[in-house]
Structure formats: C-alpha cells, structure tokens
Amino acid sequence: MSRRWGIALAGLLACGPGEHAPSPAFERARTQGSAAEREWRTYLGDRGVSHHSPLDQINRDTVTGLELAWSYDAGEASEYDVSQIQFNPLVVKGVLYGASPSLRLFALDAATGKELWSFRPDVDPNGWNPSRGVVYWEDGDDERLLFGAGPHLHAIDARTGVPVSGFGNGGRIDLREGLGRDVSGDLMGVVATTPGTLFEDLLILGGRVNEIEGAAPGHVRAFDVRTGEMRWIFHTIPQPGEPGHETWPEEAWKTAGGANAWAGISVDHERGLAFVPTGSATPDLYGGARAGNNLFANTLLALDARTGERRWHFQAVHHDIWDRDLPSPPNLVTLERNGVSIPAVAQLTKTGDTFLFHRETGEPIFPVREVPVQVPGLPGEVPAPSQPQPTRPPPFVRQQFSLDTVTDYSPEARAQVISRLENMRYGPLYGPASLEGTVSLPGLDGGAEWGGGAWDAETGLLFVNANDVPWVLRMVQLGEDTGSLSEQVAQGYLYLCGACHGLDMQGDAGAVPSLIDVDERLGLLELYRLIRDGRGRMPGLGGTLEWWQNAAITWWVYNARPEDVPANWAQSAGDSQRFGNAGYQKLLDANGLPGAEPPWGTLTALDLSAGRIRWQIPLGDYAQVREAGRSGLGAENYGGAVVTAGGLLFLAATPDERIRAFDKRTGEVLWEAELPASGFATPATYEANGRQFVVIAAGGGKLGRPSGSQYLAFALPETH
Numbered sequence: 001m002s003r004r005w006g007i008a009l010a011g012l013l014a015c016g017p018g019e020h021a022p023s024p025a026f027e028r029a030r031t032q033g034s035a036a037e038r039e040w041r042t043y044l045g046d047r048g049v050s051h052h053s054p055l056d057q058i059n060r061d062t063v064t065g066l067e068l069a070w071s072y073d074a075g076e077a078s079e080y081d082v083s084q085i086q087f088n089p090l091v092v093k094g095v096l097y098g099a100s101p102s103l104r105l106f107a108l109d110a111a112t113g114k115e116l117w118s119f120r121p122d123v124d125p126n127g128w129n130p131s132r133g134v135v136y137w138e139d140g141d142d143e144r145l146l147f148g149a150g151p152h153l154h155a156i157d158a159r160t161g162v163p164v165s166g167f168g169n170g171g172r173i174d175l176r177e178g179l180g181r182d183v184s185g186d187l188m189g190v191v192a193t194t195p196g197t198l199f200e201d202l203l204i205l206g207g208r209v210n211e212i213e214g215a216a217p218g219h220v221r222a223f224d225v226r227t228g229e230m231r232w233i234f235h236t237i238p239q240p241g242e243p244g245h246e247t248w249p250e251e252a253w254k255t256a257g258g259a260n261a262w263a264g265i266s267v268d269h270e271r272g273l274a275f276v277p278t279g280s281a282t283p284d285l286y287g288g289a290r291a292g293n294n295l296f297a298n299t300l301l302a303l304d305a306r307t308g309e310r311r312w313h314f315q316a317v318h319h320d321i322w323d324r325d326l327p328s329p330p331n332l333v334t335l336e337r338n339g340v341s342i343p344a345v346a347q348l349t350k351t352g353d354t355f356l357f358h359r360e361t362g363e364p365i366f367p368v369r370e371v372p373v374q375v376p377g378l379p380g381e382v383p384a385p386s387q388p389q390p391t392r393p394p395p396f397v398r399q400q401f402s403l404d405t406v407t408d409y410s411p412e413a414r415a416q417v418i419s420r421l422e423n424m425r426y427g428p429l430y431g432p433a434s435l436e437g438t439v440s441l442p443g444l445d446g447g448a449e450w451g452g453g454a455w456d457a458e459t460g461l462l463f464v465n466a467n468d469v470p471w472v473l474r475m476v477q478l479g480e481d482t483g484s485l486s487e488q489v490a491q492g493y494l495y496l497c498g499a500c501h502g503l504d505m506q507g508d509a510g511a512v513p514s515l516i517d518v519d520e521r522l523g524l525l526e527l528y529r530l531i532r533d534g535r536g537r538m539p540g541l542g543g544t545l546e547w548w549q550n551a552a553i554t555w556w557v558y559n560a561r562p563e564d565v566p567a568n569w570a571q572s573a574g575d576s577q578r579f580g581n582a583g584y585q586k587l588l589d590a591n592g593l594p595g596a597e598p599p600w601g602t603l604t605a606l607d608l609s610a611g612r613i614r615w616q617i618p619l620g621d622y623a624q625v626r627e628a629g630r631s632g633l634g635a636e637n638y639g640g641a642v643v644t645a646g647g648l649l650f651l652a653a654t655p656d657e658r659i660r661a662f663d664k665r666t667g668e669v670l671w672e673a674e675l676p677a678s679g680f681a682t683p684a685t686y687e688a689n690g691r692q693f694v695v696i697a698a699g700g701g702k703l704g705r706p707s708g709s710q711y712l713a714f715a716l717p718e719t720h
C-alpha cells in the first residue's frame with residue numbers, strides 16, 4: 001500500500017465506524033476557550049466540590065454593570081408546568097454543556113449561546129428525575145461526557161454528541177444491573193441524577209433509589225470510563241461477613257434498600273480517597289423491619305478510590321426514621337488550627353449540622369458527642385438510644401419546634417397553625433413519625449440540600465444556603481394482609497399515590513394537587529391515562545401496574561370521599577405492626593406559607609477553622625410575601641452557590657425568580673437580576689474569549705413556581 005493511502009486510511013480509522021468529525025462551528029467555539037481552572041470543567045467546580053472560581057473580572061466594584069450576554073431556550077418545559085432543570089452546566093474549551101428539562105443534552109458556544117449539537121437519550125419525556133450535571137473526561141482526542149439520564153449512564157462524544165459505541169451496550173450502561181439483586185420490577189430502580197466523580201479512569205457513582213419498601217440497595221460503584229465495565233462495588237448494605245452486617249437483621253441485606261449516595265461524591269485525587277455521603281435506609285420513616293443502626297446508611301464513607309475499600313466512616317444518624325439523608329456532596333477544605341494546616345472534609349446535614357473530619361484518619365476536628373435521645377417510636381420500632389452531634393460549628397437552622405416557634409407572619413396564620421397543632425406532636429429534633437403527625441423542624445428537605453456548600457479558601461468560609469421550614473411526619477397503620485380486593489386497592493393507593501397526595505388525598509397545598517373531587521375535573525379515562533403516563537413530577541405507572549390494577553385504583557380514587565378515606569386505613573389494622581408513610585407534607589398556614597416563624601430560608605457563612613457562624617441572612621422570598629408588599633423573610637431554596645476570587649457569591653435557588661451576587665465578606669446583596677423562571681440549580685462561572693460569564697439554568701417547577709427552559713449568561717458589557 002502506498003504511504004499516501006496508508007495515511008488516508010489511518011485517518012478514516014481514527015474516526016472509527018459510525019463516528020463523526022466535529023462541526024466547523026464546534027471547532028470555532030473551541031478557539032475561545034481558556035485554561036482549565038478558568039473554565040468550569042467539573043460539576044460544582046472541582047472534584048473537591050469547592051464551587052469556587054479564580055475569576056475576578058466581575059468583582060465587588062464591577063458587578064453592578066452585569067447584564068444579560070446571551071440566553072438559550074432549551075424548550076421542552078413540560079406542558080403541564082412542573083418540569084425542572086437542576087443542571088450545573090460545564091464549560092470545557094469554549095463549549096458549554098447543558099441539558100433541557102426533558103434531559104436532551106446539548107453543546108453551546110460558551111461565548112454566544114449558539115447550539116452546536118444535541119443528543120436525546122431514550123427516557124420518558126415526562127420523566128420526573130432531573131439530571132444535575134455531567135462529567136467530562138479526555139484522553140488525547142478521545143473526549144467524553146458521562147451523562148446519566150433515567151436508569152442509564154451514557155458515554156457521549158463531547159465533540160459531536162454521538163454515543164461512544166465502545167462503551168457498555170451501544171454507548172450506555174444500565175445502572176439497575178450488577179447490584180446482585182433483581183431490581184427491574186421496582187418503580188424507580190436506580191436513577192443517575194447527580195453526576196459521578198472521576199478518579200483516574202474510574203467514574204465513581206451512586207444514584208437515586210426509591211424511598212419505600214422494596215427499593216434497590218444503594219451500593220456505590222466505580223465504572224471504567226473507557227468501557228463502562230464495573231471495576232468495584234462497595235456494599236452500603238453489608239452482606240454476611242462484611243463489617244456492618246451486624247447492624248441489621250440477619251437477612252435484611254437481601255431485601256433492604258436505600259443507603260444510597262444521591263447527593264454526589266467528592267474525590268481527593270492526591271490521597272486516592274473518595275468521600276461518599278449516603279441516605280437513609282428504606283422504608284423511610286418506619287424501621288420496624290430493620291432493627292439496628294443500619295450501617296452504612298446516613299454515613300460519610302471514606303473509600304479507597306482505586307479499590308472501593310473502606311478507610312473510615314462516620315454515621316451521622318443511627319437507625320434513621322426521619323429521612324435524614326446526608327444531602328450534600330462533602331466539601332474538601334483546609335483548616336488552620338494552632339498554626340497547622342489540616343486537610344479536612346466537611347459534611348452538611350439536613351438538620352443543619354456541619355461535621356468536620358481529618359480526611360486521612362476520620363478524626364473529628366471538633367468533638368462529636370453522642371446525645372442520648374429517648375423517643376417513643378411506633379409499635380415494633382426500636383429507635384437508637386443516642387445520636388451524634390458536633391460541638392461546633394453551631395447549627396445553621398433551628399433544631400426544634402415549639403409554640404414559641406409558630407409563625408408570627410399574621411395573627412390569622414398563627415391561629416391556623418396553632419389549631420393544626422392541637423392533635424399533633426412536636427418538640428425536639430428526634431421526635432419520630434406518629435399516627436397523629438409529628439412536626440419536624442427542619443423538615444425533610446433540610447437544612448442543607450443537594451446544592452451543598454461553597455468553599456472559599458481565601459476567607460476560610462463555607463457558604464451554605466438552607467431551608468428552615470417545618471414538615472409533618474405522619475404514618476398510617478396498615479391492616480394485616482388479608483388479601484381482600486378493596487383493602488389491596490386502598491393499600492395500593494397508599495403506597496403508589498399516598499406519599500405525594502397524602503393519606504387524606506388533600507395534596508400538600510403546593511405542588512401536589514388534592515384528589516378530592518377529582519371526578520369533577522377529570523373523566524375516568526383521563527384519570528386512567530394520567531396514572532399510566534404520569535405528568536410533570538408525577539411518575540407514570542404504566543410499566544408497573546397491570547391494566548386491571550390501574551383500573552381498580554382509578555375507580556377507587558374516582559369514588560373516594562374525604563369521609564371514607566381514613567376508614568380504609570383503619571380497617572382491620574388491629575395491632576398490626578405494618579406502617580406506611582402518609583405523605584411528605586409541610587406544616588403550612590392557609591396562605592401556603594411555612595408554619596414556623598421566618599426566616600424560612602437562609603444563607604450562612606461558616607468560619608470552619610473557628611467553628612463559628614460569621615454571618616447569616618434571610619435568603620429570597622415567597623411570591624405570596626412579595627404580593628403582600630413584604631420582603632426579607634427568606635424562602636425555601638434549591639441549588640448551590642458559586643464563590644469567586646472577585647469577592648462574590650452568586651446564588652439563585654429561591655422561588656422569587658432571581659439570581660443574586662452577594663459580598664462574600666458580609667452577605668450584602670450587590671446585584672440581582674430577574675429570571676424568566678426560578679433558578680433551582682447551581683450557576684457556573686467561566687471565561688470565554690477573555691470575558692467572564694455567570695450562567696444559570698432557570699427551570700422553575702419547584703415550590704409551586706412555573707417551569708422554564710432557559711439558560712441565561714450574564715457578563716460585563718464588551719468594551720470595544
């Protein structure tokens with residue numbers, strides 16, 4: 001073969017069968033890229049989850065000049081108005097990667113917002129599982145995005161948007177496989193919501209699983225980035241012979257679920273350590289069938305990133321019966337103590353605590369006390385006798401609910417909430433769920449949440465945006481399984497619908513509608529189809545229910561009246577020890593505002609070395625509050641902050657459709673802009689063409705706010 005032909009053939013082969021060359025527009029966008037640390041090449045900034053950027057073109061002095069540089073409408077917001085975008089975009093070599101509400105992955109020119117390519121995964125377009133980001137990996141010409149959508153992890157060519165054929169099965173792997181248990185029958189299985197984290201050629205990954213009985217186990221795995229093969233697995237629900245097995249009933253490992261790492265994993269590359277925060281074991285609020293501390297649920301795990309072997313662990317909640325998952329990816333921080341620099345890891349909790357450990361040894365930086373708790377659980381429940389609490393820093397949210405904590409928003413609101421409390425339980429942090437309802441402050445969505453903390457090494461501050469609203473943990477007693485059809489159908493409602501729509505079918509006065517009188521709004525066939533196909537954040541059950549099971553539930557829901565609903569549950573319950581969750585509900589006043597005194601959401605700067613709160617401010621407002629001409633009361637918020645060398649903290653996350661820039665030293669708001677929908681996501685900041693941008697996905701669709709589909713990038717005006 002002549003040399004010329006040989007070269008031409010080699011060129012063709014390098015492209016590989018079925019793979020394409022990047023477009024000219026893509027190549028042009030690349031010329032605008034910057035050095036890696038001046039872009040945003042990793043979810044939440046870096047593998048230590050700092051949320052930090054060294055950029056300072058936008059700073060305390062210039063920030064007021066920020067204006068919209070470009071916007072990109074990804075389209076596909078759900079026609080039913082509850083889609084979301086929780087995506088933290090990446091920017092690599094001048095190209096921005098994002099995802100639409102229905103998880104279409106796309107590449108944009110980071111300087112202009114022009115679309116370069118797009119990839120649509122095969123997921124239910126009404127899928128209610130968001131994706132929070134994507135992972136970029138490169139080796140020479142091989143540039144990949146590892147993208148979780150539904151139960152699949154995809155490897156996509158970052159230059160073209162085409163699946164990488166050599167990865168898994170035609171470019172993707174199914175996360176429901178390889179767990180040592182068949183989870184295909186489960187409604188949710190395993191879903192990749194938060195992206196994994198790289199260590200060399202391994203992607204270390206957790207996932208979201210169901211919260212009910214029968215959920216998949218949350219084992220943590222590492223996959224080969226090149227082939228998709230599983231390289232190690234760590235059993236978060238230990239098997240016989242593995243440490244921690246003794247903290248469960250003997251056979252529980254075969255059926256127990258949860259203990260999953262859904263919030264994200266951080267990696268200390270130098271030390272070869274992965275820090276993995278896990279969630280509670282399932283079912284969430286009743287642990288009668290899982291007596292014991294339930295290691296490694298609610299645990300910060302330090303694993304050998306190369307092998308998955310456990311180096312140390314810390315369980316933040318023993319035998320969790322409150323759904324107190326570790327909700328945020330751990331921040332790798334450096335503390336100064338007595339003149340010594342300590343490599344530490346900070347773990348935020350839903351209850352508003354910050355646990356700090358030496359990364360190598362797991363030694364707490366501030367002493368952790370086991371606080372005795374005496375809680376009368378439901379029958380058959382054995383609550384843990386003590387729970388860990390850090391001596392410092394102080395909690396960044398309130399940790400108990402009392403009559404003194406009841407809302408003072410207005411005299412009417414106060415009276416409404418006090419009357420709702422008459423038959424409920426409330427008090428300190430560790431009141432277990434009850435048949436009457438137990439108020440938990442903070443609630444099931446934190447405290448801290450998936451947005452996590454932003455770490456600024458320059459000031460030694462960790463910035464945490466948190467929720468501070470009460471929820472009601474309410475259980476219902478289920479009858480012995482007599483097998484009668486009506487009971488089965490009623491229990492079907494409880495398991496499949498009740499957690500969202502409530503035992504009393506009243507919804508949550510916010511995002512989840514009441515089902516009372518649903519017959520006046522929907523026809524029978526419409527209801528049947530809704531249950532089959534889902535809508536917005538309501539999952540379709542078509543793949544789970546036989547048609548006749550759906551028909552039975554449809555008929556039951558259609559005909560149920562408020563007065564006969566409770567009777568269905570009490571029926572033949574006797575002294576059975578089976579309990580179900582009667583819904584994830586907030587304690588609200590008649591305006592739909594939280595039943596505790598404001599502030600209902602805060603932004604806190606924690607001085608980690610000193611273990612102190614440096615400053616704290618209310619964050620955002622609810623629409624009802626603004627409409628009433630008030631402000632500054634704080635609101636629930638979802639999504640994290642970005643901190644910069646320019647002295648700023650960028651944060652959206654609030655239900656008032658705004659993104660703000662705060663002075664990181666004081667918490668003062670220096671700039672804010674209105675968004676087309678709330679930005680329940682973490683922004684990114686990057687440099688392209690020498691210009692600093694701040695980009696946020698405005699997806700709305702939480703806290704009763706309208707959905708949106710735009711990405712908006714802000715920058716200082718171009719000077720020509």
Ligand code: HEC
Nearest residue numbers: 080082496497500511512513518521531535536537538557
């Ligand atoms: C994960 C939470 C969740 C579960 C589980 C769930 N739903 Fe829903 N449901 C919702 C949400 C959220 C909406 C509102 C959707 C929207 O705004 O489009 C909704 C809407 C509905 C509606 C429409 C109400 C109206 O007035 O238009 C009906 C009817 C309904 N659900 C019935 C059910 C039934 C029956 C089940 C169980 C088989 C069920 N849902 C399970 C969250 C859920």
